[in-house]
Amino acid sequence: MSESESHPETAAVGQSIPYERFLDCVHCGLCTSACPTYVETGDENDSPRGRIYLMRSVVDGRLDLTDKVQGHLDLCLDCRSCETACPSGVQYGRLIEPFRVDMHQQSAADSTAAGTPPPKPDWFHRWIMYGLFPYRRRMAWALAPARWMQRLKLDRFAQAIGLSRLLPERLRRMQEQLPSLGKSLPPLPDFLPAKGKRRARVGLFIGCVADAMFRRVHWATARVLQENGCDVVIPRAQACCGAIHYHSGASEPAIELIKQNSSAFNDDSLDAIIVNVAGCGAMLKDYSHIAEEIAADSDLDPAKFVSRVKDVSEFLAELEPREPTGPIDAVVAYQDACHLQHAQRIREQPRQLLSMIPGITLQPVAEAELCCGAAGSYNLTQPDMADRLGQRKVAELIKVQPDIIVTGNAGCSLQLQAQLKKAGHTVPVLHPMELLDLSYRNAPLTELV
Amino acid sequence: MPGGASGALAGFSDLTANTESPLFRLAESHMSSAETVTTNCVITAEFLKELAAVVGPARLLSSKDELLVYECDGYVVEKSVPDVVVFPENAAEVVAIVTACGKHRIPFVPRGAGTSLAGGCLPVGGGVMIAMTKMRQIVDINLRDRYAVVEPGVVNVNLTRALAGTGFHYAPDPSSQGACTLGGNVATNSGGPHTLKYGVTVNHVLGVEFVSPQGELIQIGGPCGRGNGFDLPGLFVGSEGTFGVVTKIWVRITRNPAAYRTMLAIFDSVDDTTQAISNIIGAGIVPAALEMMDKGIVAALEQAFHFGFPLDAEAVLLIEVDGLEVAVDAEAETITRLCKDSGAREVRLSQTEKERALLWKCRKQAFGAIGRLSPSYCTQDGVVPRTKVPEILRFIAEVSKRHDIRIVNVFHAGDGNLHPILLFDERNAEQVKRVMLASDEILGKCIDLGGSVTGEHGIGVEKISFMNRLFTDEDLTVMEDVRKAFNPDGRCSPGKLLPTAGACGMEHIEKQHPGRKAAM
Amino acid sequence: MTNSSANDSGQQLLMPASTAEVVELLRAAVGSGSRLSTNRVTAAGTNSAPDSVRRVDLQKMNEVVDYPARDMTVTVQAGMAVSELTKILAEENQQLPIDEFDPLLSVGALVAGDIAGPRQYGYGTLRDYVIGIEAVDGQGRIFHAGGRVVKNVAGYDLCRLMVGSRGSLGILTQLTFKLKPLPEQTTLRSFRFDDAADFESALTKLNVSAANPVLLDFNFASSPPAQQPTDDSDCVQKDIPYALHIGVEGAPEACSWQIEQLRNDCAGGEEVTSDGSLDLSVDHHCRNAGYGWQDNEVRIRTFPSKLVAVATELGARGYSTQGHAGNGILFVQDRTGDTDVRTVCRDIVSRHGGTVSEWTVDHPAKNPDPLSAKLRSTFDPRSIFTA
């Protein structure tokens, strides 16, 4: 797609979306009750059916892309719960995502046309979202002071004397979202060998935000894989999955990251590329669609890469994992990450793995299909709704009186920890691999909590 | 004009193009009216201020860009944009809203989840839409006395979910139960696959609290049912929003069956299948559910869910018996025998809970899977006496051939409640016209066979023109009088259910809808 | 022309033979300002209407209009006797599972009276069975609602409105019912409880019983404290404080299995076996137990969980009760001759929840609520139908 086509003066937002995708929606409304924002507001404009209607009406020229319309579309978490609920197979993600890309380009174009400098990306996106998040090292640096503050308990001091209120709203939320960082673990090496008989050779994707904040989970994942006879390769050249860029409409950097990752893992000896963060996994698995959408004319073809991407629970369940034997006596509430249950349709596998651990009682939780409000950067861009959904989720989780809450996504984990803290609960939030690793090592739970 | 046999037309692109059908002109007029709201009811700033004083600005929509999504529900052929949407949170707010509407003589219409397939939520002539989606508390569950008290915005399945593990459930299970509200169910008297044995919504409603069109809060019936008066809750259920706004419902909850057996009977001919249906019912067995799916739908379901349906079978029956553990096997055996005697190739008993769940998921999502067969579809809701099922299916096949429209069937066979699904491409206007004619003939035949044009979806605006084929003028006059007893000036849900249900200030509808008796 | 004759009480009896004749009667009544009643003058002579009222009897409209047995629906004229209908249906192994107490009762009266007996616990009431009606209102208008198919939501559900309307909205001329198969076998068992707590606990267990009872009736005999029987003439009162009658049905093995369950549920009581002189069958119980409205009886509808409390409190004041325990329905016998029975019931019910009514007093047409009054004036603006 040439530059002038993608940014026309009178860019008709959503025109690039194949119209059949809108026609797939038969307006039955069966998706509405699965949508977290609709469940909260009760407003059809905040429902999947309503959003499709809004987008289509804009495309049809029946509606202008007003602030209100954009507001309802921005409120969407892109959790794709609606896709799971829709019997007609509507690909909601493939409507809202390109539409949002257009929406952002449109507002940029508008301001250019008006002679004002493009306000976008704003400072927050420029410095924090694009500048910091995608880069493991920068992130680690940025977190260092926070880590020290936490160690010295200065964070609580700052919060107590209201110092943190002086931070800009979004940064303050980021600070609130930070998990307890503990001491910094060493980065993973390039290679970790299989234990016992070798059953597979896998690449491990460690992402950006996640690596800095969740190195512990990466180590646990690698150990579980080793334990199950996997050689684990961790290519240095890998980069951020690009989800943050793509979802906020920054296509070019997204394309760059797709290229970088495809080549980093371009190793025929790998049986699978393992992801332990649901959000990254969903993005990696969607590379082909995205390439088609934003780089149709280029020779970018991530199909081979995509075909090997597996969530760690999906991979292990297929591999038939070695029996974990170390007991963990705990009631566990498993919270499905949207990017696992909806985007990747992975629901049973993590539960299956957790129930293998002796001593664990897995309690079913109501409203399991609803998003916790994390949804990537949503938490930072739509704080109000993120809090409402977070508190709603916490209330349901707490009802089953769990000793541990388990979830397979970095963002969800951050959100849940922050929301639990806000509601005055102290239940730890862990990744399934952490528990599995613990059980394989026959280590006590106190090591983690 | 051949009645409003439009069904729930899937997709919502401009259906009006190049068609002579009066229905299409009618739809077109609605669509154009969607662009410029042309009510005679005047929404003044003062009125808006009064509404805002009740619900606050955050729970009120009045700008066009936010109203558009409310122009239709699950039925997309006719459209009309409301002037205001309000989201009350309690009965007192509903009273205040309805009272304000009364003072300013503004029509209003309640709306639940908007899954109506008959245009029940269409704000004919604009006015206020009262969205009940924020009143969704389950107020009380009483297992010992077997009732629950709910607000109208509670989603049907959420009540049954709240009852999980108690040994009880809420019996009416429309296929849309994951989304539709209990208020909407009460208004349309919803049914579902299990209503064959357990009855429809009215059989499970003990009482209703509603705000009358005059703004009074009225309770009829209650947890102990009614006393010695008229069965007002019975009359209220199915009134399609024309009697007032439901604010609270007392429903009966039902014991879960101790055991069930779910079977899939496979047939090589449609006639054999319908014979089996008739033999089962005739043998005095009331299964919990008896659903038929023909070859076309089975193909789509197989594609969607990979259940392992035989693709060469002409039709399958999904049969469930429930009750005592000691009794279900014998019933299942009898049914198996009856099916085989009628020519079934095979009767499979589902072996696991997982298999049963998948089978039901296939059935309940059947409409949706149609998207895989054709870009658009239209589903009808006719009913015939159960012994007339073979005849109507033969007729449908004949209509399908004559109009060259592919029709697949998935329906509540045990009740004789058909859902023929007509497949087409909405971009082909000529084909759409044939779909209309075919639908119309099918529903006409249902009436001729002693049946009805709607078993569960309601009349709404969609089937209003069939009313005088089903009822005499005198019947309709009496029904209109009953409506007036509740809703004297017709401002509550105007243009619904009865061909003469208008409201003051609705004269434009007559102008826009020549040939339609709707509205005054 | 409509047949008419004078009945025993000298009242004029109108016997239309068709819906058209019913319309004629009504037009004539509208013209002459006279009043009509569908209330039968019972043998006991109750319900006698004032002389100015002409009684309409539909006994000539007693035909089956349509009985497609394999559809399991039947359409009959409203004057047919319920016992006759029962016979016709039984030939096809089918039933309208509504207990009637009077073989002469017409199906019109059955529906208009919303008659319901013991089996309402398992089968529900007439509102669950009437799927179509034809009737003539007080202005002589013939109206229909519903149809002949078991599932139908076209138009307002006037069927429901007519059920229990007691002749105050119109004369029913034709009815269509949804039917049920006759069960293979039915079995009745009775248990006695000496202690209210045991009785209560049995009822609580039965609410979630593994069995599937179709009836759950009780009686509680009490004698006024002041008049405790001095001799043994009234052994029932003395011997059976609480009696519970439970009916189950199905295949023979299903019945015997269920009875085992019932015995578990009723472990706190003692099974009462037939001494041979009693017919302990569901059928006999439903027809002859006499559970229901009788002259001067007060009906209480309360919560099933409050039944024992209500019965016990009434017992302490000397009132015997019986009724449908599973539905929370009690009939209070006024054996004290105390005219205050209603007040006592009201008082007790106000504390436990529910309604109090009497057949003759609480006619729906006398309901004071404005909505009922509006409906009544819609159907019968000239008050042709006596209440």
Ligand SMILES: Cc1cc2nc3c(=O)[nH]c(=O)nc-3n(C[C@H](O)[C@H](O)[C@H](O)COP(=O)(O)OP(=O)(O)OC[C@H]3O[C@@H](n4cnc5c(N)ncnc54)[C@H](O)[C@@H]3O)c2cc1C
């Ligand atoms: C895929 C699909 C499958 C379906 N399957 C079935 C089925 O199996 N059986 C069946 O019966 N129906 C079925 N339906 C139709 C529909 O779901 C039902 O009619 C349902 O009861 C509507 O509920 P709702 O909350 O969506 O109501 P809405 O569509 O919002 O409203 C329906 C009507 O109810 C009125 N109403 C809503 N709330 C109130 C209130 N609080 N007070 C007064 N009036 C109110 C509205 O004015 C309108 O007239 C299906 C629909 C779809 C799309």
Ligand SMILES: Cc1cc2nc3c(=O)[nH]c(=O)nc-3n(C[C@H](O)[C@H](O)[C@H](O)COP(=O)(O)OP(=O)(O)OC[C@H]3O[C@@H](n4cnc5c(N)ncnc54)[C@H](O)[C@@H]3O)c2cc1C
């Ligand atoms: C021993 C005994 C036990 C009983 N148990 C019960 C019980 O458990 N439950 C219960 O509900 N009742 C019970 N009954 C009540 C009994 O069935 C009623 O009292 C009886 O039906 C009323 O008869 P009726 O002579 O007053 O009027 P009926 O002529 O029988 O009519 C009853 C009502 O229907 C109306 N009506 C009749 N025909 C028509 C028509 N065609 N169209 C419109 N309206 C019509 C009449 O106006 C009247 O209001 C019992 C009675 C007895 C004697």
Ligand code: SF4
């Ligand atoms: S997205 Fe799917 S479920 Fe939602 S309204 Fe459209 S077709 Fe129905």
Ligand code: SF4
């Ligand atoms: S993606 Fe999630 S938030 Fe967005 S419309 Fe779908 S269900 Fe709602």
